[in-house]
Amino acid sequence: xxxxxxxxxxxxxxxxxxxxxKKDSNVVHCASCGEDYSATYKxxxxxxxxxxxxxxxxxxxxxxxxxxxxxxxxRPDAQPAGKGGKRLPGAGGQAPTPPPPINWPRLITFLCxxxxxxxxxxxxxxVVYPHLRDVTNPDANPSASVSVSPTATLSPEGLAGMTxxxxxxxxxxxxxxxxxxxxxxxxxxxxVSWTSSDETCATVDEDGVVTNVNASGTQRRAxxxxxxxxxxxxxxxxxxxxxxxxxxxxxxPTPEPTPESGDIPNGSTGTIMNAANGLRVRxxxxxxxxxxxxxxNGDSITVVSYAGDNWYEIRYSSTKIGxxxxxxxxxx
Numbered sequence: 001x002x003x004x005x006x007x008x009x010x011x012x013x014x015x016x017x018x019x020x021x022k023k024d025s026n027v028v029h030c031a032s033c034g035e036d037y038s039a040t041y042k043x044x045x046x047x048x049x050x051x052x053x054x055x056x057x058x059x060x061x062x063x064x065x066x067x068x069x070x071x072x073x074x075r076p077d078a079q080p081a082g083k084g085g086k087r088l089p090g091a092g093g094q095a096p097t098p099p100p101p102i103n104w105p106r107l108i109t110f111l112c113x114x115x116x117x118x119x120x121x122x123x124x125x126x127v128v129y130p131h132l133r134d135v136t137n138p139d140a141n142p143s144a145s146v147s148v149s150p151t152a153t154l155s156p157e158g159l160a161g162m163t164x165x166x167x168x169x170x171x172x173x174x175x176x177x178x179x180x181x182x183x184x185x186x187x188x189x190x191x192v193s194w195t196s197s198d199e200t201c202a203t204v205d206e207d208g209v210v211t212n213v214n215a216s217g218t219q220r221r222a223x224x225x226x227x228x229x230x231x232x233x234x235x236x237x238x239x240x241x242x243x244x245x246x247x248x249x250x251x252x253p254t255p256e257p258t259p260e261s262g263d264i265p266n267g268s269t270g271t272i273m274n275a276a277n278g279l280r281v282r283x284x285x286x287x288x289x290x291x292x293x294x295x296x297n298g299d300s301i302t303v304v305s306y307a308g309d310n311w312y313e314i315r316y317s318s319t320k321i322g323x324x325x326x327x328x329x330x331x332x
Contacts, residue, residue: 030044032049159183164226166235170238173214173240174211176209192228194206195224198220202214202222220238221283224237264303267304269301271332272297272330273330276297278296281314293320301316311326
């Protein structure tokens with residue numbers, strides 16, 4: 001760039017000198033680029049082309065003036081080829097500079113970076129963000145209470161929700177249990193209505209006290225419902241029968257219990273056996289009754305009574321009552 005500026009300064013100085021001594025100068029027309037320049041140049045200052053043989057020689061300067069830098073234009077290897085003039089199509093000079101080649105490794109790296117950024121954004125919005133949005137209190141116990149028909153807004157009575165202290169329980173004959181209700185908000189005050197789905201099995205009073213009145217001779221089930229402020233919650237009660245299940249004993253001697261007969265005395269304690277895949281505890285003496293729980297080998301039980309057809313009423317988990325077959329009882 002400095003060399004080009006230098007050339008232009010020399011060219012301007014010479015053009016000024018030519019205008020001052022115009023009557024003594026000769027003008028040459030370049031056949032390559034079409035520009036006119038002083039005959040004092042041996043080469044065209046615009047395209048670097050040499051004067052053609054037909055060009056008239058330059059007239060000598062009367063004063064013999066020669067400005068500084070004249071030798072720059074007199075040397076063919078110092079001519080600024082293709083600089084400072086209008087270049088016609090097809091004219092001589094330097095060939096146009098080709099465009100730089102494509103840097104494929106850099107282009108591929110850039111595209112891979114875009115793909116990685118796009119994948120990261122997709123993961124954030126499809127995995128991380130929903131997890132952060134749905135995160136809950138890790139100390140909460142979802143099975144601690146059951147709420148039926150929960151609502152996100154307050155009812156007309158101002159109650160947002162209610163729960164019971166248990167979801168199911170078992171009552172022995174004539175046994176009672178008091179249900180406790182928790183309100184949301186906790187300071188809500190109102191009337192709670194209690195109902196039982198089968199009052200021949202279990203009754204409930206206005207304070208939530210459930211009483212076993214089952215006299216059917218077999219275990220039965222009832223659903224207790226609490227309603228308040230437009231909200232409803234339920235729980236299930238299993239009621240043992242007050243009627244005797246086994247026939248009255250006779251005076252005949254009782255044979256020794258054997259594993260084959262399955263005749264195990266009432267009140268015997270034992271453990272579960274032959275239940276590698278678990279043993280279902282039924283609500284009555286038969287496979288058609290509901291499943292109450294599942295026991296495994298080694299679990300402790302107490303035989304309450306014989307229910308016939310090799311079925312026994314047992315007590316498990318200290319207080320719960322159910323029925324299993326005698327083939328799975330290992331009496332102590």
